[in-house]
Amino acid sequence: MVGIISDSPLIKIDFVEKELGNILIIDDDEDVLFAAKMLLKKYAQNVIIEKDPRKIPFLMNNGSYDVILLDMNFSKDITSGKEGFYWLQQILERDPKAVVILITAFGDVEMAVKALKEGATDFVLKPWQNEKLIATLSTASKLKKSYQEVDTLKTAKKQLEHDLNQPFKDIIGESEAIKNVFKIIDKVAKTDANVLILGENGTGKELVARAIHQRSLRKDNVFVGVDMGAITETLFESELFGHKKGSFTDAKEDRAGRFEVAHKGSLFLDEIGNLNLPLQSKLLTAIQSREVTRIGSNKSMTVDIRLICATNMHLHEMVEQNTFRQDLVYRINTVEIHLPALRERTEDIPLLANHFVNIYSAKYRKSIKKFAVATMKKLQKYRWPGNIRELQHAIERAVIMSDNSSLTPEDFFFLSDKPGNSSEESENTFNLDEVERNVIQKAIDRNGGNISKAAKELGLTRASLYRRLEKHGI
Structure with a gap:
């Protein structure tokens, strides 16, 4: 049955290899399937062939196809094309934007017109010419890509409209x-x-x-x-x-x-x-x-x-x-x-912090998505003299340097209160909690954020120091 493909000399076709994408061919003639696959594998990323149309629902549910070549007759001595039209509808019900080309050895103008009305993209007669079939598939593949681009633009437009309708979308806060x-x-x-x-x-x-x-x-x-x-x-x-x-x-x-x-x-x-x-x-x-x-x-x-x-x-x-x-x-x-100032709206810090961590995790290809509880407490206790801009830069630095899936207090070791801020107040207090917090913070700063060294200097185990860090939100 190699004769189903025309023997006419193949005209040079200027196609980029694999530009046809994924092609699904459904025909009850194995020779047709084999010959078509051999012809198209140079131009398509994948050529999937199937002789049993009853597997169409499974194929549609488990795959995505740029173009589908569908035979119109699957029973012997049947030339009406009714089977092809039935399976065409089954395909379109599952994917209304499927690009389907119907193929048959028994076609006429009336059947071609009906095929287009029923939702087919094109109609090809057997035996086909190689260059004409490839050209038809190329046009159909571009049509599929245009559908996808339109869908992408619609999604982008919908998202843009949604964003534009959000009041003060660039200003984050609920305080x-x-x-x-x-x-x-x-x-x-x-x-x-x-x-x-x-x-x-x-x-x-x-x-x-x-x-x-x-x-x-x-x-x-x-x-x-x-x-x-x-x-x-x-x-x-x-x-x-x-x-x-x-x-x-x-x-x-x-x-x-x-x-x-x-x-x-x-x-x-x-x-x-x-x-x-x-x-x-x-x-x-x-x-x-x-x-x-x-x-x-x-x-x-x-x-x-x-x-x-x-x-x-x-x-x-x-x-x-x-x-x-x-x-x-x-x-x-x-x-x-x-x-x-940010210190006057500390309840907004978690919103801002999560916003920035998502931005910089994506930018630097990290999988950081959250903060340890003690980390957020530390961020909310810090005075933020540089306000939101300082918070943004601090989180960017922490994301770059961290190797973990969440940011811990030691990722922000470089945040220490400046003279005149809360640390100065804590030096003038006899509150034991404040004194302990101040001493721990100084030890961490002096050791460049190294928890092991800070714990040794404080005479604590790492576990004990971590408990105190969580207690004080450092």
Whole structure:
């Protein structure tokens, strides 16, 4: 039965080897199955053959196929194709997006049309030509891949929509302190009021600024961020207001300033407290007039921006010390948002810690998924002078250095309270628990986190030291 494959010379086919993926062929003629497998194995990753159509349910439940070649007649002297149509429906019930090509030696136009209406992708007559069969399978395989890509895009779109519908998806926390921040963002976001965000370094001021923009009427326009502390005095006007070509040395082309770029969107001026008084004056003029003039130009342009500023400095105290303009404070803080330090929202530390450990476990291909109970206690007792940014960096370091499936207190040996924090208070106390905790912490720090050495110095066994570590959350 080799004659079922055409003897015509094989035309050169420019296919990448194995591009056809997994092919399933169902035909009651073993010669057909053998000949087709020999032809296709060069072009497919796998060629699975089966002569009994009753095994189709099993095959469909236990395998995934890019293309299925299905014979239409399995009984002798039957040429109607009814069996093929029956098994076609069985396949499509299990996988509505299955790519099925029907094959038969007894075909006509009417049967081909019916096959397509019933859900088949294509129709092939025996004997087939090798190059035509491979071309047909290649087209069908690409169709299957397009189905998979569409499914992937739909899933991604669904996830994106879900993420976008999550309020404050980038700001993690459930404490009352952070919930109050969420409430203020909700109230102010849909207005065009200028916002001043106050908080220590690492508390997430830029995240809050972006959350305001994303929930505002300007969300479809640009969000432009500027680190005011990184701009030198000589480049201040060029960065914020732009310049014309040739207006100064190195001005080799026209350049739009940040105000101009942020037109119709939001302009975020971070670390605004770092500006000296002359620069504050220039900024105030631009904010008041909502106009900017590029260096080297006499033409001013109107800008429509939503202004959001942030600083870790105490602006009101700076006003009293005459280091910050009072009228500029009034302009930028129609609404003030105070971000709590991490030590003021310790109940959010487990959420943040688990979020970061998942990120860095994936990034560094580690299987770390949890924290020991004593570890979390230690993280919640620490003062976190660098706030969320410090927590993030601490967990990244711990994930990199750890060889375990969970993070233990000794993975964070480098966290020790700085002078002026809780350790100083514990030195001035006669509370035995506090004294013991302080001594243990010092021993661990002095021995670089080595538990065995710390235990020996303290005159304890490793087991005894571990019990005390858990007791004190170290």
